[in-house]
Amino acid sequence: MLQSSFLTDLLATITNRTQQTAATRDARPIEELCKVLLSNIGDVSANTMVRSILHKYRHLDTDARMQFFRCLANDFDIDPDAVATLAQRYANTRSARDLAALTVQAEPRRQEILRRLNRLPGATADLVAMRCDLFDAIREDAALARIDLDFAHLFASWFNPGFLVLRRINWNSPANILEKIIAYEAVHAIDSWDALRLRLLPEDRQCFAYFHPSMPEEPLIFVEVALTSGIPGDIQSVLADDRDATPTDRMDTAVFYSISNCQAGLRGISFGNALIKHVVDDLSASLPQLKTFVTLSPIPGFRDWIDGVLADQSTPEADSLCAALNKTGQGDDKASEPLRRYIAHYLVHERRAKGDPMNAVARFHLGNGAIVHNVHACGDRSANGQRASYGVMVNYLYDPARIDRNIEDFTTTGTVATSRMISTLLKTPRTLTHKATR
Structure with missing residues (x-):
């Protein structure tokens, strides 16, 4: 033979x-x-x-x-x-x-x-x-x-999701695939093989990618997952080199902290929704102790928007916001309560001309039935995070019991599902409104 x-x-x-x-x-x-x-x-x-x-x-x-x-x-x-x-x-x-x-x-x-x-x-x-x-x-x-x-x-x-193959990427995956994970990572850069190993080798870190049978060595999209105890509010704790791995018996949360599209030629072809649902099903089957599925997502566009809010403003609230923005790189999230109110407002109430949320990442997750669960003023203290959005981040929560209802409400009426924490932030009056981006 x-x-x-x-x-x-x-x-x-x-x-x-x-x-x-x-x-x-x-x-x-x-x-x-x-x-x-x-x-x-x-x-x-x-x-x-x-x-x-x-x-x-x-x-x-x-x-x-x-x-x-x-x-x-x-x-x-x-x-x-x-x-x-x-x-x-x-x-x-x-x-x-x-x-x-x-x-x-x-x-x-x-x-x-x-x-x-x-x-x-x-x-x-x-x-x-x-x-x-x-x-x-x-x-x-x-x-x-x-x-x-x-x-x-x-x-x-x-590239219908029914034709795609889900593969877990681990440290033993072929080198050419691992090289592409490094190259295609679009959210939190992987700057070395050691950094990649820390994202793939520990049992509390997993990575999944979609492949097409006609392109078996080219990932189309991949998601990196942290298995944690509780919901993290900053990416530094997730990616820390010296962190202690979460023991299996304490894992209760799956955190989708990076989703990267790999093929520029497939722009506009959506895989993320199917990928998240597929990974949730796989993780639920292999780790039934997981009860919470959330993202830790950046908020691209927020920096330009908040700069427009603060343009030429000189009031106590504007001064408070400026002070909070200057401290987001220091990690004091609780001291940034005024800023968190504006983050929540931006995600839930700021809309494009067609009526959907201004933020593209929000449109993706809300359209897939997620809930705006919590916002963090000091979520990303890296230079890139500060440069892109003053380091602010958000958790989108995927609650299987509410996904279908959230999708229907968002699609038919534009209603954004929010947690009690976000609802409380939105109730606090704001005195500043967007004027023009600097």
């Missing part, structure tokens, strides 16, 4: 190299190859064509990629007049045949190009990278944004 497997792999390797060589020899422009790909060619010829297209694309310079995207946008777009005619016909007949014709005509041909490119093993990663290039191109030519509608539509299906 081993010999047979070896010979099979050897023949497959030779065949693959032959196909790749044939692909590199095709001298036709990439735009012409895309037209051929849409024609009625056999599977073997189609695979060779896909290899040629992807090979040529990888070697295009910036100007040539811009030309390629413009070709996709214009030459492989829908025919608006034909769509309008078929839409009117379907409006009159309501027949399945006319609906089918309308559906085909209403889909840009470039969408089928992307589908056919994805038939080749390993091509999914190429398309994710291609979308990154498209983002850059859109900044130069906004008309190319219509191509991204096709990418987003297809990626939402291809």
Whole structure:
């Protein structure tokens, strides 16, 4: 069996190299190859064509990629007049045949190009990278944004959470995966292998990542979890090098303290909701003593907002807030009660024009049914935490008994679920209002 497997792999390797060589020899422009790909060619010829297209694309310079995207946008777009005619016909007949014709005509041909490119093993990663290039191109030519509608539509299906694989990342995971965890960490930087070991090796620290079968060595998103006794209010205690590990019999809380998206080309494709629920289920099964599931989240955008509140203000309350902001790096959370009131207000009441919360992290967790549980004026004393948001942080609580109701209330009426602590903070009158960011 081993010999047979070896010979099979050897023949497959030779065949693959032959196909790749044939692909590199095709001298036709990439735009012409895309037209051929849409024609009625056999599977073997189609695979060779896909290899040629992807090979040529990888070697295009910036100007040539811009030309390629413009070709996709214009030459492989829908025919608006034909769509309008078929839409009117379907409006009159309501027949399945006319609906089918309308559906085909209403889909840009470039969408089928992307589908056919994805038939080749390993091509999914190429398309994710291609979308990154498209983002850059859109900044130069906004008309190319219509191509991204096709990418987003297809990626939402291809990366459906039902297709994803949850894997625990530990100190024994492959080195190439561990290197990517270090590189992709977006919340609390990992600056060495020793720092990574402290986040993965102790039993009270865990990490979980989603992978796609077509990209088995590329994490899509990962979450780092601290298993603690009680709910922590600052990230320094969670990440301290000299901390004592929490004994298993004292673990009662799972703290999601860092969630990092890894693939820029999958922007807008949401995995976080499914990931958190999946990890909660796994942890609940393996550690039934866990009763509380919370985050310890940063509050990006708060610094700009509070600067706008304090702009050109000179009152006792403004002076108190300024003093509290100056002390957030010192760790005296209780001395910052006036600041905590403004943090709570920002998360619960400050809204965008469309009516949802101003803070993006809040929108994510509240939309997934979480509760604003507690806020901390001195949550992150690091230089980066101070620079990003004056170091303030928040716990979002996931209570399984309330998640569905919270989602419904937030979705239908915009109601933000809060704990008793937050409700008390919000009842205290405030005299300052936002003016303009400095």
